[in-house]
Amino acid sequence: MSKATTSRTWFLTGASRGLGAIWAEAILARGDQLAATARDRAALAPLAERYGARFLPLELDVRDAAAVRDAVRSAEAAFGGIDVLVNNAGHMLVGAVEEATEDQARAQMDVNYFGALWTTRAVLPGMRERRSGHILQVTSLGGLVAYPALGLYHATKWALEAMSQSLAAEVAAHGIHVTLIEPVMFPTGLASSSPQTEADPAYTHARQSLYSGAQATGLTPGDPTATAEALFAITDTPEPPLRALFGTGGLEAVRTEYAGRLASLEQWDHVARLAQGNPAS
Template identity: 75%
Template sequence: MATARTWFITGASRGLGALWSEAILEHGDQVAATARDAAVFKPLADRYGSRLLPLELDVTDRAAVDAAVHAAERQFGSIDVLVNNAGHMLHGAVEEVSAEQARAQMDVNYFGALWTTQAVLPGMRERRSGRILQVSSIGGLVAYPALGIYQASKWALEAMSQSLAAEVEVYGIHVTLIEPIMFPTGLAAASPQSQPNPAYTHAREALYAGASASGFVPGDPAATSAALLAVADAPNPPLRVLFGAGGLDALRTEFAGRLAGLEEWDHISRLAQGNPAEK
């Protein structure tokens, strides 16, 4: 029988994080589950006993993140898999979003993931093994109107994680960006929105129209648990994996458009080079 792994999961009180925590415990592994209110984990604690460590955590508090990771390491000896799932989705056109909303979005979605990643790395490097699963979004690969600041936080997570993967591969640590497409988890309803400005009604309409035109069909949130475990079990996991169907077509269109635009304006690129010998 395989040795039980220890998982550290942020944002485990609801949505995908809650489903994953239960599935991982059912799988026989151990979970340090974090949320702003650890009382929500009592039903799981009653069922799984000492294999669950409920932790109260605000991921934007770096000292609290370090303390939570150390608590999990004391309880279980090590952290084998980190899942950075905590986050929210700020709706609003770029001009509409307040400074406080923008900072809060980055603090949770990007800096929260950065702090937990930094906290688990020393132990993983010492053991020369570990998995870091960053929950991004298809919005980490494309950008739609009225979600710019949310998507900026995910693009930041994407860049950091891709660099990290190259930095820690030598230590046997694998980094994977999970890109959910569309799942009814209540994330949008539970997330903040900007004060709408009528000047950007068209942007919100374009977002909803684009979602309809994409052909994305809402997936089953419960099914993502098997996918998560499959990624964690893979000997050589991918840097990126889409959760849900239909994303590849959207990405082919996105990346083809980017390349076409760069090629169309390559004469400006060469002009900026300033080298007369350049052809």
């Protein structure tokens, strides 16, 4: 495990499982300080036992903006400030857009988008005051492309992408960096632990397209433990990127997606010109 040149303080959401659990262990093993959140604080007890005062376990539902602000204040009080925020908490609702209930749709947006928004807003005053900080938003390859039967999940990630790109331009003057991490395919149990809509036979083809499409892409699952080194490669550089894919195969998928978009826009450019009218006349 690579070592940071200086010790930093991290705030990590969704730390009890998947990539979050791997990153929490790696951050602490590196010698840094970590405030980590989970909906069940007991899930973080093993880390607390091993790392003592360098680790602050926090029970948090990121949908609760007031609780998020309290958690950030607790971390700042314990460690003196937050250097790196990693918004990792999230789930993936599987199902067609029409199938989702109102509660499912709102929960998906509340966790994946608003949860990250509340945490981001909570750390910004301290980062601005210190004129340094790095905010990492864990989106997905699904933040750049969209597949059937994942529409509401994609919507949350696309929203996070747009907000974060604007944010990066807003906070650069304050010495704060923003990076969107785009995991491609990793066996973390996300799909099996996430909710699904009640299947409607009218959308059987959508699910079939999703699963057959995933197989047809030829994407190879990556090693989740290797993502920790990738995370540090992003946070250790003085000029981190706005976006970084984690895993192989994603770049080809994005190239195909954007080539298709441009081709369609060019094909229908005559409509754009029709809509423009002739203001000079």
